[in-house]
Amino acid sequence: MTDTPQKTSSGGLNKAHVAQFMARQGILVAFILFIIVFTMANPRFLAVDNILGVIRSSTIIGVMALGVTFVVISGNLDLSVGSMMSFSTIVVLDLHDKLGPLLAIPAMFGMTMCLGAFIGFLVGYLRLNSLIVTLGMLSAIHGLTLTYSGGKNMDIADKEGTWFDVFGQGVVFGLPVPILIFGLLALVLGLLLARTPFGRQVYAVGGNGTAATFSGIRRARVVFLCYLMSSFCVAFAGMLQASRSMGSQNTVGQGLELEVLAAVILGGASLMGGSGAIYKTVIGVLILGFIQNGLLLVGLEFYVQFVVTWVIIILAVWLDVAAKRGKLWSPIA
Amino acid sequence: MTEQKPVLRLEGIVKTFPGVRALDGVDFDVRPGEVHALMGENGAGKSTLMKVLAGMHQPNEGRILIDDKPVVMTNPIAAKENGVILIHQELSLAEEMTVAENVFLGELPRKRFGLVDWKTLDDRVGTILKQLNCDFGPRTRIGSLSIAKKQMCEIARALTHSAKVVVFDEPTASLTDSEKVVLFDIIKDLQKDGVGIIYISHRMEETFKITDRISVLRDGAYRGTLNTAETTEDEVTHLMIGRTLDTSNGTNVSNRGEVKLSVRNLSCGNLFHDISFDVHAGEIVGFYGLVGAGRTEIAETLFGLRRHSHGQIMLDGKEVTINSPVEAIANGISLVPESRKEQGLVLGMNCRDNMTLPQISDLTQGPFVSGGAEVDIYKDYQKRLEIKAPSWRSIVGNLSGGNQQKIVIGKWLSMKPKVLIVDEPTRGIDVGSKSEIHNLLRELAGQGYAIIVISSEMPEVLRVSDRIVAMYSGRIMRTFSAAEVTEDSLIHAISGLGGTDAAA
Known part of the structure; x- marks a missing residue:
């Protein structure tokens, strides 16, 4: 069985493995260097309470990034999560005072997931371009939120008399509840994506949709479910946000779709679809969170982070592409 | 010179x-x-x-x-x-x-x-x-x-x-x-x-x-x-x-069994009209014709990728309705498609995952995919089809065309189909692998599979088929048995020149 081509190809594979490994490690190495530099600039950077603080403040972006990971691997985009999160935050705050938290939460999940189902229908079954659909929904849902709230901000009237703050502010066994929720969701969704038939079908649809159809996979349904998953995560994020602040502006999620996408890309998911993983997205979320925190700690204004974030993402994407072709530049333009 | x-x-x-x-x-x-x-x-x-x-x-x-x-x-x-x-x-x-x-x-x-x-x-x-x-x-x-x-x-x-x-x-x-x-x-x-x-x-x-x-x-x-x-x-x-190939013709010993697939008066818009044929267990029926003669379209209809306007499809004597690949697979029809890279494989996925893709929902332990069952299936078909890949983890896109095609064939064989349709089995594949795939198809027929082979290469159709259906412009012109077919008569039939005896 062992003939020459096999020998050569396994040799080639080893090299390719090393190159791929380096590319992935490249981001990690840069991240570690970054941590060292910032720790020297401000020792507080690595203090436990700062680390927990960073993770905690990353959870809302993180929870949404988990859902968007499904969408991106299936070969689509979701730019509507930011404005959808504003919607779910406002809705749950409003219903909290009308129905009580026990009913408000499932009602908000239902309403948010209706939006996800609608997007899933448009992109999955009608095969409309996901960039256009979700960009449109970004604006449409924003309008919906303003209509719902009558343009006003929402507040929970009796902040002391409710247990609703537990999701955003509670602490269990010394760990903040939002971190626990994020970790638990990441675990469950990670297993769903990596270990179940549905997860495999998501990769197949994103990797080659036609071949997936030819393999008897219901492509439209898989895409539909990915958007439903995304909206489910957004509903969680909205609940965390509302519970943390117990009141909110109706634009609270504005611009977050880009940070979410940034975290997913930093984790190494390809926008072409077919690759990525939940654990990678979690790493992407943490890298993003620590970088933004580090910039604040060394005394830079918070708006610097918008620039730095995108410089880092472009670097990450470049490294990824460079590793795939084995060169930093393309020899042929 | x-x-x-x-x-x-x-x-x-x-x-x-x-x-x-x-x-x-x-x-x-x-x-x-x-x-x-x-x-x-x-x-x-x-x-x-x-x-x-x-x-x-x-x-x-x-x-x-x-x-x-x-x-x-x-x-x-x-x-x-x-x-x-x-x-x-x-x-x-x-x-x-x-x-x-x-x-x-x-x-x-x-x-x-x-x-x-x-x-x-x-x-x-x-x-x-x-x-x-x-x-x-x-x-x-x-x-x-x-x-x-x-x-x-x-x-x-x-x-x-x-x-x-x-x-x-x-x-x-x-x-x-x-x-x-x-x-x-x-x-x-x-x-x-x-x-x-x-x-x-x-x-x-x-x-x-x-x-x-x-x-x-x-x-x-x-x-x-x-x-x-x-x-x-x-x-x-x-x-x-570096070796000699066995490309002998006419060794197709037909040991055909009962009728597996019957197609009666199948029509689809202006793509094909009034198509009727049977495929028995243990035989290969070759479909030959020019590009655009409607062969691939018939395969796609049988696999539920297109809807037909008239006619019936019968499996084991029972009429079936097939409106999607999911239904085709459930009825025991498998299609190795024409274009391996676009339709057959997810190139970025590994060998094992590609092979088990159509049956992934059945390979579960509790809610999770059973990796062991998957590897067993892959190893089984890797051995049977002599697929040369370093491991099941190898990315399919890195394999040679011949081995990629064997993965696609293995993917559909592992579904244990009643009818296996193979569209252009050796397109873009080197001679060595080509002959291996031809032998493989004959072996499968010997094991009792009912097989349809669609090909644009006459030597291929002649080599593997027990019977050859000649198509022209969406219609069946003639059906030949392996014994009676000649290159001339075949070319004549697929050129739409009517009659069977006019000399070329």
Whole structure:
């Protein structure tokens, strides 16, 4: 069985493995260097309470990034999560005072997931371009939120008399509840994506949709479910946000779709679809969170982070592409 | 056999990639006005050699001489300036632009202020198209042309340069017979003008028809050059694979069982009409016809990718409704599709995941996929089909065409289908793997599978089929048994010339 081509190809594979490994490690190495530099600039950077603080403040972006990971691997985009999160935050705050938290939460999940189902229908079954659909929904849902709230901000009237703050502010066994929720969701969704038939079908649809159809996979349904998953995560994020602040502006999620996408890309998911993983997205979320925190700690204004974030993402994407072709530049333009 | 000075000579070309010695001291030359075939199995180094020639790869050792002068091809533009033109296997045309714009892409004639000189452009392209006997004009949009016509545009592009050497890489892969004739005429014209032609093809028949010499590569090394007139297919094959192939015909012993699939009066719009046939267990029914005769469309209908307007499909004597691939699979129909890369495989996935994709929902333990069950299935079919892959984790996109095709076949065999449809089983696959796949199909028939093979290659249909259905323009013209079929009668039937006895 062992003939020459096999020998050569396994040799080639080893090299390719090393190159791929380096590319992935490249981001990690840069991240570690970054941590060292910032720790020297401000020792507080690595203090436990700062680390927990960073993770905690990353959870809302993180929870949404988990859902968007499904969408991106299936070969689509979701730019509507930011404005959808504003919607779910406002809705749950409003219903909290009308129905009580026990009913408000499932009602908000239902309403948010209706939006996800609608997007899933448009992109999955009608095969409309996901960039256009979700960009449109970004604006449409924003309008919906303003209509719902009558343009006003929402507040929970009796902040002391409710247990609703537990999701955003509670602490269990010394760990903040939002971190626990994020970790638990990441675990469950990670297993769903990596270990179940549905997860495999998501990769197949994103990797080659036609071949997936030819393999008897219901492509439209898989895409539909990915958007439903995304909206489910957004509903969680909205609940965390509302519970943390117990009141909110109706634009609270504005611009977050880009940070979410940034975290997913930093984790190494390809926008072409077919690759990525939940654990990678979690790493992407943490890298993003620590970088933004580090910039604040060394005394830079918070708006610097918008620039730095995108410089880092472009670097990450470049490294990824460079590793795939084995060169930093393309020899042929 | 005049010993002319070669227009192009490659000497001792060595090209290594990390871990692979892709070219190991290859010599090759082309004389003006000759057609020189470059043959070898997939992975033998043909493409790498051509990429070195076209400046896409730099050789580690060796040199390239044009008209006896050493040249360095630093990039594809340098190659073009030296008169070396590559006509790619995968067409590289801008779909939304016109023929003229594509032909002169990057070097459109200019007027003052850098504006495009449309009149000159149309005139020049028009002349070239006329030369090529094309029936479309310079203002036609590329996207509206057939693949064959697009290929003509690629050739037209080559003709705008004063080419010394033109490389054709698998030019006939997607051409119909009549289009091939046009292509061969063009090659003859180029020969007359003293252009040296390098012709890469897997197809023996046409290689013997149009080339003067044949050079063979195996495992990146040069194995020799033969004069086409003085050699045989067996000799070339032997050089290519280092052994002799069993390609005997007519060994198809039919041990057919009961009828598995019956199709009655099946019609679909203007794609095919009134199609009726049976497939028995243990036999291979070959569908032969020109591109566009409706063969693939019938397969897609049986697999639920298209809806038929009339007719019935019966499996094991019971009528079934098939409106989606999911239903087809549930009814025991499997389709190995025409295009392995676009329809058959998720190239970025590993071997195991590709093979188990259609049945992944059934391979579960609790909510999770059972990795062990998956590996068992993969290993089973890897052994049975002799798939050469380093491990089940290997990415399918890195395998050779033949092994990729075996993965697709394994994927559908593992579904234990009642009826296996194989559309173009060996397209773009080297001779060695081709013959393996033919033997495999016969073996499967021997095991009692009911198989439909669709192919555009007559030798293939003749080799594997127990019965051959000849199609023309969406209709079945005639059904032959393996014993009675002749090449002439088959060609006659698929050309739509009616009758069966009129001599060719």
